[in-house]
Amino acid sequence: MKVGYIGLGRMGRGMALNIIKAGYDLVVFDRSDDAVAALVAAGATAADSAGELTKSVDVVFTSLPGPPEVEAVVLGDDGVAANITQGKVLFELSTSSRSLALRIHDELSSRGAAMLDAPVSGGPAGAESGDMAFWVGGDRDIYEQYLPLLQSMGDKPRHCGPIGSGLIVKLVNNIAGHMIMSSLAEIFSTGVKAGVDPLELWDALRLGVVGKGSPLNMLTKQFLPGQYEPAAFALKLAYKDAMLATELGRDLGVPMRIANTAMADMLEALNRGDGDKDCRVYLGLQLERAGVSIAVDPDAIAAVLNE
Template sequence: MKIGFIGLGTMGRHMAMHLIEAGHELTVHDLRREAAEPHLAAGARWADSPAELAGDVELVFTSLPGPAEVETVALGEKGLLAGMRPGSVWFDLTTNSPALIRRLHALFAERGVHVLDAPVSGGPRGAQTRRLALWVGGDEKLFERYKPVLDAIGDQPYYVGPIGTGSVAKLVHNCAGYAIQCALAEVFTLGVKAGVDPLALFKAVRNGAVGRRRTFDGLVEQFLPGKFEPPAFTLRLAHKDVSLATGLARELHVPMRMADLALEELTEALNRGWGERDSRVAMLLQEERAGVEIRVPEERLRERER
């Protein structure tokens, strides 16, 4: 298949090379021609602009730093909009703004060009080894048609929903990761200041209930189905544990902004009379504030396990 690839940086250079290795005819473009030297040596051809690249291919991938670069490549002078032919397809692999990708989707649709967002997760090492998730938003039939090509880039291409939903999933994932990072920084400074060796602390907690499970797996037991009885661990006991931890932090003069916020949430939930429900019931408070109800029927959750 004739494919164009724009953006040969930390992630893109590996993904583009995998497409060559899979036997596709690749045309490449980057702000720096030297970034393309390995690809040209492997048989790719060079295009001087996004428009030139797009004019001779069926499928275009972009892997760029952010929304500003995507908009320039798409709509700038000699951009993709000027070069892509009706019926051709563009997958944007960038971590991008959902609003921007939806606007571009509408603009390109007027020219008969299909746009899908497909941000990736796995980091440079994952891009090199193909251990990558690709979260795709857009036309599901196009996702299915080009899934063999996506498989050449990463081992976990997944259709999320309409245009923009892939980008939303990526932002949810990354925001969760950095929020957890902040919480881990707090609790580890607490543990070490309380006298525990850092490596001993790491080895201890990674074998606990939280350490043994993947980050998002616990959501299927209470939060997603909205089922908080019978409790796996009561809110009352969770409140006690976090109270003890924040109390220790005060004794040792360790700031614990994230933990203090967690304690506020648990306290508010306790004041609702939820003390004997499962501790995850406190998550309902955020649903109320956001004005959204999250409920997944249990039969759909069971389908996930098949």
């Protein structure tokens, strides 16, 4: 199998090197001559353009900064789409837009080729070490066919669903991180202004329920199955605690926008008569606004947790 790799930046370089280490025949292209030279020195062959590379390989990987670069390289003149032929595959690894991924998929499908969106998570260090997640959307049979190649670059590939699913997971993962960090900044600004040393606060919070585990694991018994009775901790008690925390913020003159938003939803759920249900019941209000329903089989959740 001949593999092509376009985009040898901080992420792409490490992944491309791992493809070579796994014994694959690799062709590379990048606008940076120095980036290409480093891969050629490691055993790759250089192509003069994205189109030339596409013609010469069986499968193409693109790792680019964002949608404008992806569109130019894949759909532009002498790009991937213009030169791909029937039976070839493109794995698009960039953090890009779902709508663009769907356009590329449709264009390549019309040419008898395939495209899977496969954004990655792990950072440059993970790209180099292979400690890397690939979230893949698209044809599952094609994913399975190329799984060993994906595993040569990262140890955690996962098929997430139809085309676009990989990007959906990547984008919500990224914004989740920023939202969590924003809430932590609000928490620390309150605790430190109240007089607690920031290192002591951080170390103490690690011992609590939130600090000891992933916030995602706090969703497994109530939110994911949609079961809020019996309560592990009642909403009316959680609301009391939230009131005390925001009162502290007001006393100190600390803005608590995220806390106040959560409290507004908690109060709405209380006014619906949900005070004795589990404190996470108010999360269902966001699902209602979005027009979605979540009710995962508890046995299926347990199976994932036990993997």
